[in-house]
Structures are given as structure tokens and as C-alpha cells.
Amino acid sequence: MSGASAIDQAAARLRAASGSGTPCAPVRDLLGETDQDAAYAAQSVETDRRIAAGARVAGRKIGLTSPSVQAQFDVYSPDYGVLFDDMIAADREPLDLGRFLQPRVEAEVAFVLGRDLDSPTANVADVLRATEFVLPAIEVVDSRIAGWDIRITDTIADNASSGAVVLGTTPRSLDGFDLTALGMSLDHDGEPVSTGSGAACLGSPVIAVAWLARAVARHGRPLRAGEIILSGALGPMVAAAAGVYRARLDGLGEVRADFIPSERTAA
Secondary structure, rough: HHHHHHHHHHHHHHHHHHOOOOEOOOHHHHHOOOOOHHHHHHHHHHHHHHHHOOEEEEEEEEOOHHHHHHHOOOOOOEEEEOOOOOHEEEOOOOOEEHHHHOOEEEEEEEEEOOOOOOOOHHHHHHHHEEEEEEEEEEEEEOOOOOOOOOHHHHHOHHHHHHEEEEEOOOEEEOOOOOHHHHEEEEEOOOOEEEEEEEHHHOHHHHHHHHHHHHHHHHHHEOOOOOOEEEEOOOOOOOOOOEEEEEEEEEOOOOEEEEEEEHHHHHH
């Protein structure tokens, strides 16, 4: 099997799982367990297909930044995926559980860029200069791989296990705001389910965004002004169920994701 054939087959397997609503087998049998370049090539196949079909890139997401999340999947390297316009939701906007296969949620800091971040040597100072404001966010993480049986190549090819993102509505400048010390709590219908901090996200969400800027620039898809950047989990992710998840981020306020049941989830 040629490399190109393996990449196309991996992308097709994941696309079929998304379209049918039935999770698929891991794609590491096609891509190997360590070939991240092949996995990003498979991710790009679907990204390019969606763009050609009229989808708009709204931003990017970083995955596997928190040690607690890395330990959940025995995967110890960050990765990234693409956020499309149909993945963005607002605070309290109802989310149909049926649009996801195996959803989980995690609280994050979302960066909105005011300038391009297109250098393969971008650093934290570049990130601070380029960020127009930050928002509290809840990411809905989803996997097309059955049982979340993933390794690094599986999740990269699967667009970094992306699902959706719910954004808060009160922007905050980074001027004088220490994201490293930021605390986070997440509850479901009032019951605590996860806690964390900015330091759990590669040391700081700013460091995570600098990592992303360098990585995507090297792959020829640099960060652009106006894009929304999900900087990575601040604590453990939890399985999503019907009801309201509320994330509180110190100094950033709160954001709520309202999941409603559907015929698919009730079946």
C-alpha cells in the first residue's frame, strides 16, 4: 500500500464514521503509531475537502496540552486541528447531543488574534502582541474512533478529536493578566466535575499558542488575524451528557454549554 493510498484511506474511514454516526476502528493500522506527518496529511485531506465544499476556517485548536488529559489516553505530545465556522457556538446556545458521536467537554482559554502569527519561530511575546482578546470557552471534544481507542496518529488524523466550541461573550485583554495563575472549575448541573489551572496547559495557555503558531507555520497553514485559537485543556475532560456545563475561569468569568438530548442519543 502506498503512502498516499494509506493517507486517503485513513481520511475516508474517518469521514464515513462522521457521516454515519458510527465510530470506526483506529487509523493507526494505516498510518502507523508514530508518523505524525502522515497523520497531518490525512487531516489536511478532509480540511481541503471541506474548504472546497464551502466551509470557512474559523480558527484552530490545540489538543493534549494538559498532563491529566495526556494520561487519560497515554499520549504525551500536543497536537492541533482546524475549527470550522459550523463548530462555533455561543454561551448557552443549545447543543444537540446527536450531532456528536462520543462527546466529552473541557474548559479552555480561547484567544482571538488581531494580527497574523506566521513565523515558524514565534514566541510568547509574539503571541501577546498578536492577541486582541481572550474569552472563556468550553470545547466539545469528539472522536470518530470507537471507544476513544486513540494514539497520537489517530487523533491528529481525526482533526485532533474536534467537535465544537462554546465561547463566552465578555472579552478580556491580556495586558497585565497572568494566565499561568488562572484557576478553572467545571460543573454539570451544579455538580463539580473538573478543576484545573492555566499552569496545567503546557505551563501557560500563552506557551501553548506559541507552540501552535510554530507548528502550523511549519506545515504551511499559519495563524491569521481574526482566527479563534483554543489553547488546550486546563484540567481533565469529562464525558458529556444532557444538561448544563458551566466553566468558571478566574478573571475571565464563565461560559455555559447546554446539551439537549436527541433521538440519536435516546435510541
